[in-house]
Amino acid sequence: xxxxxxxxxxxxxxxxxxxxxxxxxxxxxxxxxxxxxxxxxxxxxxxxxxxxxxxxxxxxxxxxxxxxxxxxxxxxxxxxxxxxxxxxxxxxxxxxxxxxxxxxxxxxxxxxxxxxxxxxxxxxxxxxxxxxxxxxxxxxxxxxxxxxxxxxxxxxxxxxxxxxxxxxxxxxxxxxxxxxxxxxxxxxxxxxxxxxxxxxxxxxxxxxxxxxxxxxxxxxxxxxxxxxxxxxxxxxxxxxxxxxxxxxxxxxxxxxxxxxxxxxxxxxxxxxxxxxxxxxxxxxxxxxxxxxxxxxxxxxxxxxxxxxxxxxxxxxxxxxxxxxxxxxxxxxxxxxxxxxxxxxxxxxxxxxxxxxxxxxxxxxxxxxxxxxxxxxxxxxxxxxxxxxxxxxxxxxxxxxxxxxxxxxxxxxxx
Numbered sequence: 001x002x003x004x005x006x007x008x009x010x011x012x013x014x015x016x017x018x019x020x021x022x023x024x025x026x027x028x029x030x031x032x033x034x035x036x037x038x039x040x041x042x043x044x045x046x047x048x049x050x051x052x053x054x055x056x057x058x059x060x061x062x063x064x065x066x067x068x069x070x071x072x073x074x075x076x077x078x079x080x081x082x083x084x085x086x087x088x089x090x091x092x093x094x095x096x097x098x099x100x101x102x103x104x105x106x107x108x109x110x111x112x113x114x115x116x117x118x119x120x121x122x123x124x125x126x127x128x129x130x131x132x133x134x135x136x137x138x139x140x141x142x143x144x145x146x147x148x149x150x151x152x153x154x155x156x157x158x159x160x161x162x163x164x165x166x167x168x169x170x171x172x173x174x175x176x177x178x179x180x181x182x183x184x185x186x187x188x189x190x191x192x193x194x195x196x197x198x199x200x201x202x203x204x205x206x207x208x209x210x211x212x213x214x215x216x217x218x219x220x221x222x223x224x225x226x227x228x229x230x231x232x233x234x235x236x237x238x239x240x241x242x243x244x245x246x247x248x249x250x251x252x253x254x255x256x257x258x259x260x261x262x263x264x265x266x267x268x269x270x271x272x273x274x275x276x277x278x279x280x281x282x283x284x285x286x287x288x289x290x291x292x293x294x295x296x297x298x299x300x301x302x303x304x305x306x307x308x309x310x311x312x313x314x315x316x317x318x319x320x321x322x323x324x325x326x327x328x329x330x331x332x333x334x335x336x337x338x339x340x341x342x343x344x345x346x347x348x349x350x351x352x353x354x355x356x357x358x359x360x361x362x363x364x365x366x367x368x369x370x371x372x373x374x375x376x377x378x379x380x381x382x383x384x385x386x387x388x389x390x391x392x393x394x395x396x397x398x399x400x401x402x403x404x405x406x407x408x409x410x411x412x413x414x
Contacts, residue, residue, distance in 0.1 A: 073334060074410040077384065078324035080344075082403040085290055087112060087312040089305045090283040091120070098301055100294045100312075105399070108291045112312055113299055115284040124277040131270035138263035144256050155245075163239035170232035177225040184218035191215040292316045293399075317399040320391060321356065324409045325363060325384040333413040334358065340389045343408040347400060352392045355411060359386035387411075 093115030100112055194211040288294075296313040299305065322342055326334070334355065342351045362383040364370055389409050391401075 071412060071414040072410050073326060073330040073413055074408060075324055075326050075330070076406075076408050077326075078322055078342075078389075078407050078409050080320055080401055080403050080405045080407060081323045082320040083290075083316045084295070084403070085292070085314045085316060086310050087286060087289065087314060088308055088310045089113075089115070089286060090307060091115070091280050092307050093117075093119070093284055093305055095299050095301055095303045095305055098297075098299055100297075102295055102297050104294045106288045106291065106294055106314070108288055110288045111285055112288055112294070113286040113305075115286070115305060117281055117284040120277065120281040120284055124274065124281055127270065127274040127277040131267070131274050134263070134266040134270040138260065138267045141256070141260035141263040144260070159239060159242035159245070162242065163236065166232065166235040166239040170229065170236050173225065173229035173232040177222070177229050180218070180222040180225040184215070184222045187211070187215040187218035286311065288312075288314050290314055290316045291318065293402075315403060317396075317401065320396075320401050320403065322353065322389040322391070322407055322409050324387045324389055324407075324411075326387050326411075328362075328383050328385060331358065331385060331387075334387065334411055338411055338413060340409050340411045342389060342391070343410070344401065345406045345408070351395050351401075353389045353409075354392070356388040356390040359388075361385075 095113055096116050097114040098112070099114075100106055100110070106112070191211045191214075194208045197208075292314045294312055295315055297311070298309075299311045305311070322340075336355050336357055338355045340353045340355055342353055343349070344351065362385050364383060389411070
């Protein structure tokens with residue numbers, strides 16, 4: 001038993017002999033293996049060509065695989081994005097009809113909600129009545145313009161004619177005054193001679209009395225002619241005032257035209273009020289802005305809706321893209337226009353597209369609390385930039401893709 005366990009008790013000479021025998025066996029075994037291999041290739045001369053071909057295929061395959069993956073950049077941090085159009089009320093009112101529920105596909109222009117239009121119909125009728133009144137006032141103001149123009153022109157002609165007549169009457173009155181004064185001077189001279197003659201008793205008292213009467217009558221005539229001249233001057237002044245008043249005719253016409261313009265502006269204001277009332281009436285019918293899936297229904301029949309209140313969200317399924325967050329180390333050879341393949345997790349299907357644009361900043365910069373690396377404890381972290389990949393048209397006629405789905409995009413960078 002002890003002899004079987006303690007093998008190291010053998011003499012040194014025996015161990016050396018064993019080692020020598022092992023080396024001899026290896027020296028004999030190696031040539032024999034070479035001979036067998038040589039004999040195998042001698043027996044099968046095509047085997048070495050097959051082996052060489054396999055080596056070449058492995059090398060070429062490795063190169064192709066390396067080139068395949070070197071020309072492609074992929075990430076699983078990606079999802080489908082799209083526009084979600086909010087549908088809100090533009091006027092307040094009571095919902096009387098809701099035509100669609102969530103997750104229903106609607107066409108652009110489909111009526112989603114109807115509000116009670118009664119108040120807005122009444123407002124439209126009132127605005128139309130105000131418009132009719134403003135149009136009538138404007139028509140009357142426009143008609144007054146030529147009437148005022150004609151009236152002022154006629155009045156000016158009449159006052160000018162009256163002024164000419166008054167001026168002629170004034171001239172005649174002045175001539176009468178001169179004639180009366182000349183007669184009065186003659187009568188006064190005759191009276192003075194008569195006074196000298198009556199003192200000498202050369203004339204009778206009757207002749208003297210006649211001269212006194214003639215002088216008094218001539219004086220009265222002078223006074224009367226002066227009064228007539230003053231009246232004629234007053235008529236001339238009055239006629240001149242009337243002429244000056246009539247000469248303001250162009251200004252009066254301008255005033256009437258201004259009133260007509262103001263009336264026209266009032267018509268435009270009333271027309272705008274009618275259009276606004278008509279728009280408000282149209283806004284009681286709320287339609288889908290685009291074709292898509294109705295989501296986020298927030299309205300029920302009988303609910304009082306306020307202007308600006310969100311009612312639905314419509315997801316546009318005809319304009320979808322992929323937002324892929326690639327590492328910054330993957331963007332070396334990436335640029336817009338490169339082809340891409342997008343594998344959708346939900347369907348196990350691959351879609352084609354192309355790179356549309358690369359984000360202007362990393363996602364961390366747009367986060368609520370951007371990282372601050374001004375401290376001394378700085379750890380470099382590989383950042384990711386959003387890359388927009390647009391699908392090629394016509395690949396989703398059944399609208400299977402939805403915003404938010406997870407995808408794996410692969411961009412062909414070469």
